[in-house]
Amino acid sequence: MMDTAAAEQLAANLDSERRKILRLQIIFGPWWRHYTAPHEIRWTLWAERSLCPYCSSPLPAPSAAPTEAAEQDPVVAAAHIDHMDPLSRGGADSVCNAIYVCAPCNMAKGRKLFVRWLSQLDATRAAAARTLYEVKQGMPPEAFVPGRPQPRRSIPQLELGLDESVLRRLYPRPVVHGPPKGNVSRTA
Numbered sequence: 001m002m003d004t005a006a007a008e009q010l011a012a013n014l015d016s017e018r019r020k021i022l023r024l025q026i027i028f029g030p031w032w033r034h035y036t037a038p039h040e041i042r043w044t045l046w047a048e049r050s051l052c053p054y055c056s057s058p059l060p061a062p063s064a065a066p067t068e069a070a071e072q073d074p075v076v077a078a079a080h081i082d083h084m085d086p087l088s089r090g091g092a093d094s095v096c097n098a099i100y101v102c103a104p105c106n107m108a109k110g111r112k113l114f115v116r117w118l119s120q121l122d123a124t125r126a127a128a129a130r131t132l133y134e135v136k137q138g139m140p141p142e143a144f145v146p147g148r149p150q151p152r153r154s155i156p157q158l159e160l161g162l163d164e165s166v167l168r169r170l171y172p173r174p175v176v177h178g179p180p181k182g183n184v185s186r187t188a
């Protein structure tokens with residue numbers, strides 16, 4: 001059970017991320033999820049569901065400052081950001097491609113392609129995981145084409161500190177016209 005201080009901290013983190021998302025929407029328009037790394041809004045992603053979508057075990061809150069090492073260590077961080085299409089196989093470091101899962105599932109999944117991973121889940125969980133993938137990615141997992149390892153994404157940090165009205169003047173329209181080329185649905 002979350003204590004009051006932790007609940008207040010979560011609310012503050014979510015509020016901070018809501019402000020960040022608003023600014024990302026000004027810069028990237030409806031395609032902001034394709035251009036935003038999952039760790040930028042990790043509390044929002046974690047708040048989307050409280051159970052691991054692969055095994056239904058409860059997901060503890062992410063640590064305040066996750067590091068690459070912490071993400072790999074189940075003792076340090078028991079909730080992991082999972083790139084459904086693995087970065088190492090050409091999946092994007094984007095909010096569209098990321099969900100929170102438990103550490104054991106994340107490690108069991110490793111760099112398997114999503115369709116391969118689904119085949120290892122029982123039918124009910126595989127169906128739920130497939131639906132989650134399709135909702136987040138806007139395409140079925142079979143449509144993913146493996147490719148070269150993808151870099152970690154970064155976003156314009158300076159702009160995120162600006163006042164919303166200033167940002168709207170600087171960016172009267174989004175800087176992109178759609179998702180990045182490659183393994184993505186063309187929908188926002």
Ligand SMILES: [Zn+2]
Pocket residue numbers: 052053054055056057101102103104105106
């Ligand atoms: Zn799990």
